[in-house]
Amino acid sequence: MQHFYVLRIKNWKRWGLLVTAALFSAVFLWVEVESSFSVFSTEENPAALSKGSEKDPNIALTFNVSWGNEKIEPTLEQLKKHQIKATFFVSGEWAERHPDLVKKIKDDNHEIGMMGYRYKNYVEQELEQVRKDLIYAKEIFNKLGYPDTKLLRTPSGHFNPEILELAESQGYKVIHWNVNPQDWKNPGEQQIIDHVMSNTKNGDIILLHASDSVKQTPEALEIILPGLKNKGFEYVTISELISRAESDEKVVE
Structure with a gap:
């Protein structure tokens, strides 16, 4: 025993x-x-950008779009009303179905990034399938007249080191976020507003959506957009956020 x-x-x-x-x-x-991930990648360690420089009051407002066509225009109207430029991440499949709306986003001087072709979690797929998805997405964006689309947000925001390495090998910068009110759950306008207003800091990347699944975001923007301005933040596109953060890094060196 x-x-x-x-x-x-x-x-x-x-x-x-x-x-x-x-x-x-x-x-x-x-x-x-x-x-939060590193702002910059190195040859040894590819990284996703989830935050810019904390030294400046720059923030980037981003929208994911993969379904529907009813929420884009109300979102664009709010951005135009408050004279704010944002970055829209759209799936290739959505862009192919709604080229007129992609053009409207671009005509309003917003930045366009992509989420691959089909909105399907990359981590749940074989790496070769992810490679094919990125290649096909690039073909679609080229055909639509956006050959310089180099910003990538992975579907659902899921990735691993292999996906980061693959994306960078194809010339993409992977963009994540660090302020997420989960507006796609439609928790209520005030909850979306409160989360963004209380959690946003210098250099932050805010994730919102402009797919038809969100019902409260355009109305929440009516308060969020001027509210963050009044707190001293400056809205920039993702490319501008990267550029300014790189400048700050060079100054430090």
């Missing part, structure tokens, strides 16, 4: 180590996906 008891203790220790390792891995993956 004593020998059996010792074996059980050893087994418990072994299982304890396995559980601890699993928890560590889970926490590590959560941090990789949800926390």
Whole structure:
């Protein structure tokens, strides 16, 4: 009995180590996906941009679009009313179906990024399938007249080091975010407003949506857009955010 008891203790220790390792891995993956990433990539460590320089009051307002055609114009109207430029990340499939709306976004001097062709989680696909999706998306954006689309937001915001490396090898900068009111859940206009207003800081990238699934965002923008301006923030596109952050980095060096 004593020998059996010792074996059980050893087994418990072994299982304890396995559980601890699993928890560590889970926490590590959560941090990789949800926390702020490096502003710049290196040859050894490709990274996603989730924040610009904290030294300047620049912020980037971004919108994901992958479905529907009813919320784009109300969103653009709010941006035009408050004289704000944003960056729109659109899927190639959506752009192919709504070239007139993509043109309207561009004509209003907003920046266009992409989310691949089909809005499907990259992490759940084979890397070769992700490669094909990016290649096809590039063909679509070229055909529509946007050959310089180099900003990529992965579908659902999920990625791993292999996807980052693949994206950068094809010339894309992967763009994440660090302010997310989850407006796609339609939690209420005031909750969207409160989250953005209380969490936005210098250099932040704000994630909102302009797909038909969001019902409250255009109205929330009526308060958010002037509200952040009144707090001293300056709206810039993602490319401008990168450019200014790079300038700050060179000054530091």
